[in-house]
Amino acid sequence: MVKIEEISKVYETKNGSVQALRGVSLDLPEGSFTALLGKSGCGKTTLLRLVAGLEAPSSGTLSLDLPRLQVGYVFQEPRLMPWLSVADNVRLAELGGGGHGDFDDAARILSVLGLSSFSKAFPHQLSGGMAQRVALGRTLFCKPSLILMDEPFGALDWFTRRSLQEDLLRLWQEGGKTILFVTHDIDEALMLAGRVVVLKDGEVTDRFEVFPAHRRDSSDLFPLRERILRTLI
Ligand SMILES: Nc1ncnc2c1ncn2[C@@H]1O[C@H](COP(=O)(O)OP(=O)(O)OP(=O)(O)O)[C@@H](O)[C@H]1O
Ligand SMILES: [Mg+2]
Structure with a gap:
């Protein structure tokens, strides 16, 4: 579904250039659940933004065999619209004219x-946990x-995080979704993903199946x- 080959990303800043990714290759087969694991600053968000088409790579190739409209992104914070109800936040894409769901879909999702x-x-x-559920x-x-998730449960307490992880696994087990989950x-990573990819200083240092x-x-x-600890420390 997604094929990333030898991707590098360099950001040019006033203080010089920052190499966020170095020669990263990664395949996301349809229906897979992959965790991208690494310390702060190792390039996880950069990789998600590249897959989402929000950034262009400096070199390497990235191919998606689905339209970008079928790519969903869940941020670290809920980013809800404060003036809209929970149901309308879920239907936000519909209100903006770009959605694929309808009123019944929103009700079903809220129930799930x-x-x-x-x-x-x-x-x-x-x-916080309810707001992240709405997101x-x-x-x-x-x-x-394809759902790209950038540390979506990072700000939640252990219990809330656990219950959201279980919800997410259940949704994924229903089938039809490919997930790339940053944490x-x-x-x-070990609880959720079938495939774990370890990133350090912009490079993939390890990958394995769970x-x-x-x-x-x-x-x-x-x-x-x-x-994992041996590779990361
Ligand atoms: N827009 C940008 N301009 C310049 N440098 C950037 C930009 N975005 C990210 N970087 C740099 O690229 C590197 C990787 O950043 P990235 O946000 O991808 O890391 P991360 O693994 O998501 O970290 P965290 O776990 O803290 O969210 C960092 O050194 C960061 O400072
Ligand atoms: Mg990040």
Whole structure:
């Protein structure tokens, strides 16, 4: 679905050039769930922005075999419209004339995300976790085939994060979605993704698969955690 080959990205700034990505290659097969894991500043957001078409690479090639309109993006913060209700925030693309969903879709999404009773509420009346659920709903409303998620649960407490991770896994298991999920949390990457790609200083330093059997017994995840720590530190 997405093929990234030898991509580099250099930002020119007043203080000189910053090399954010160096020769990154990555495939995202249709239906895969990939975690992009790395420390702050290693180039994770840059890579997402390139896939979304918000930036152009300095060199290398990136090909998507889907229209960019089918790419959804979930930011680290909810970025809701404060003057719109929860339901209207989910239907934002429709209100702007660019949506693919309808009123029933919005209601169904709110129900899946446990927000039905808050559909008429406004963003200031929501907790952080609920607001992030609405942001996820707004992206799902556009029926994206590829969802790019940039540390979407980073600002949430452990319990809320856990429950949103479970919601996301359930949505992905229904099928039809390819997910690229950025995180700096090793456990989050191991819990969610079938494929983990480790990025350090703009380069891919490791990549491996996580099989469902690994997750059945959490001690099976120790060696993977150690392996990631060894590459990152
Ligand atoms: N628009 C920009 N102009 C100049 N430099 C930039 C720009 N965007 C990112 N950078 C630089 O590129 C590097 C990678 O940034 P990026 O935002 O991709 O990192 P990140 O892995 O997402 O970090 P974090 O986990 O903190 O969000 C950093 O050194 C950053 O300062
Ligand atoms: Mg970032």
